[in-house]
Amino acid sequence: MMPDENTSLWTRTCDARIATTPLDRDIEVDLAVVGGGFTGCSAARAAAADGARVALVEARTIAHGGSGRNVGLANAGLWLPPETIMAQMGEASGRRLLDALAAGPARVFDLIEAEGIPCEATRNGTLHLAHAPAGLADLRERFRQGNALGAPLALLDEAETARRTGSPAFHGALLDPRAGTVQPLAYCMGLALAAQRAGAMVHESTPVDTITHANGAWTLTANGHRLRAGAVLVATNGYHAGLRGVPAPRHATVHYSQFATAPLPETARARVLPGGEGCWDTALVMTSVRVDRAGRLIVGSMGNIDGPGRAIHASWARRKLARLYPDLAGTAIETSWQGRIAMTADHVPKVVSIGPRGYSIFGYSGRGIAPGTVFGEAAARALLADAPDALPIPVQDRHDEALTGAKTAYYEFGATVEHAIRPAPFG
Template sequence: MTTGARPNRKGDLIHWQRTAGPAPVCDTLTTKIAADVVVVGGGLTGTRTALGLAESGARVVLLEGQKIGFGASGRSGGQCNPIWRATPDELGERLGKALATRLIETTLGSADALFDDINQYGITCDHAQNGWVQAAHCASAQRSLERLGTAWNAAGATIRFQDKDETVRSSGSPAYDFSLFHPKGGHVQPLSLTRGFAHAAIEHGATLYENSPVLSMKNTDGIWTVTTASGTVSAPQVILTTNAYSDDLWPKLRQTFFPLVSVSLATAPLSVEQQKTVLPGGVTIADTRRAIYYSRYDRDNRLIFGCVGSTDNSADFGGIARLKEGLGIVFPQLHGIGIEATWAGRIAVTPEMMPHLHEPAPGVLAGLGFSGRGIAMTSVMARTLIKKALGAADDTLPFAVTPVQSLPLHWASRKLIPLAAPAMTLRDKIDTMLNRS
């Protein structure tokens, strides 16, 4: 079968654009206006933040440089994986007991909170909360998952340990000998979810502008003037939610994370018989590889499959080849299936693999760095930004408020990022050979 996918240098055919709900109607900013809060960035974090602030009665203006959901929010795998890679004890050592306790409690409820939002605001985003299979690709990874599951269950999670037979039954994949099953996990159509938050924000009084990239920010007597090519917004509070697509608008902000890339494909729709052997029950799956494999269904029973890529063009440095190889490893029963689309999107990865909440100046907040946990944790960050903007004390928040600090040798690391995916893939293969479970 032919693939049907024709990659190009502009980001390929992004599958979610074909199946998303209607986009909000947003003008380009062409005037000078005033607001209580300016949100910069129209992804999941930005739209959910705008919605919450508008509900509180604030005059909210959101500025998006492209279209709502253009960045990671319209390009991700859409999986709700509601747990960190660190154990609660490790979080306590890193963050301190009080902060870790708030973060752990918030994390345990993060998936339910997201799906409650979807239901509360009537968002149509093909959502399903059927669980997440977190699979170990080798014996050392199995031991790590066993420690992770045990620790989070002790903190209140309800994670189930699955041996090889159980893993095969729940996922349909013969590639793994052990997995954790997270019953709170699930998936969404990420662009539809972003657009749904945007529609709800507008309904609650927020004003959203597209094709309005912010060029500068200037503070005068406690009021920030945010300038685009054809207009300005003046407000005492600015919230930056540009995540992996951050530029130099705020000095050093984009040097606080590594802009890695996720590449994905959409297969042709699976037959009824194929669906019985691939992710039966509509679960999602992600494994423990450095160049992680992850998969879920869309609403039309296409399989969405992804891994780590190199650039915004999914074909670069063998990205599509890695996708097809991974699909064959995880689901060999789909050999020869047609591929309808491939695409890529950036993800902001921090050294701690945890989000950052910054307050770089009075009246400026930034939340970013979701490190592959964006579907669940963008909403957590949005609620945190809302609380902080409305005056909540730092010691009530689930994230620490930290300064903006450039990572050492960030410029060199960025140049090497295109080589990271092939290097991680090689290390994963070595791990598998040396640590067979």
């Protein structure tokens, strides 16, 4: 089937709706937020809850970008092992970031409960799956490093991994019980609705043309109107486009596609991820596996199904499904979609100063849910109080990366080649 980027599974299964209007007048606020994803909605909710006048403007619709196309894993930490993060950032800065992100899933699930967000929240942990013996060695090292820092990780053997996943394809797994899964678009929509209830103005269909700073205030122009603010947060991440006056986020772009079946038969549903854990594996071109509340099996990987490699990626998904669950070979893919990941060179998020009390935050490298929630709330506090130390990482005056376009092409080429040859055709 040909994918339609506007009709992901999450779009089809999100019951929540938000009533907004495009910006249609000049307004003045304490904080202007550009971008309606996890970071922007989290910041708007937190700032409005603290009594600030807040306006969130989104070029398309809430969670239109990567937030609404996410796998839905609320993980603690980043892709990188803890010791690598501390080596890159320094021990003090690295520990500060790791501590903030370790608490990220708890903050997500606390917000879901406090705000009554209906988003299929399942807090049964996540499984990092060893796709090969080398992958299991990597997980053993991550287990050692995580437990040394107090993370309650558990290393599962092959038999327990097969029991939890319903698949014999893995050599073991690393269980993080702090984490879980959500319906990502519904979670983001819930944050936006909570921001509205707290008093924030939310304007969809409001692309910002320019951002300028003069005389101690920011001015954003959008839809022919002016939005004046004491502070501004640009949270466009991998979907930044057409915004003049501030530096565009510098990062490579990784396309990530997902393929969902219809709800599985009860016999299969009782065996395939019966605990509802979200999973991803240790392969260089990683695979994610999860189920939603209705029992759909969702397999994802790097690759752009809106690009030239669409047929290769779609064929890979069918073969991968059969390799993981041989009895489900031939199960139809009901829905497919893709999103864009902002991948920084060191795989660490960036907070860049764009001027007085102005930040651009980007680069979660595929870990948007919990980090975006944490960074959004921290950014609201930091901007309103002019206190950059409230952020989990130091603010940078600038961030530049070379060859981002070439890296983007390289990632897609690598994923396409990998999907063309692996897994080998079944039968």
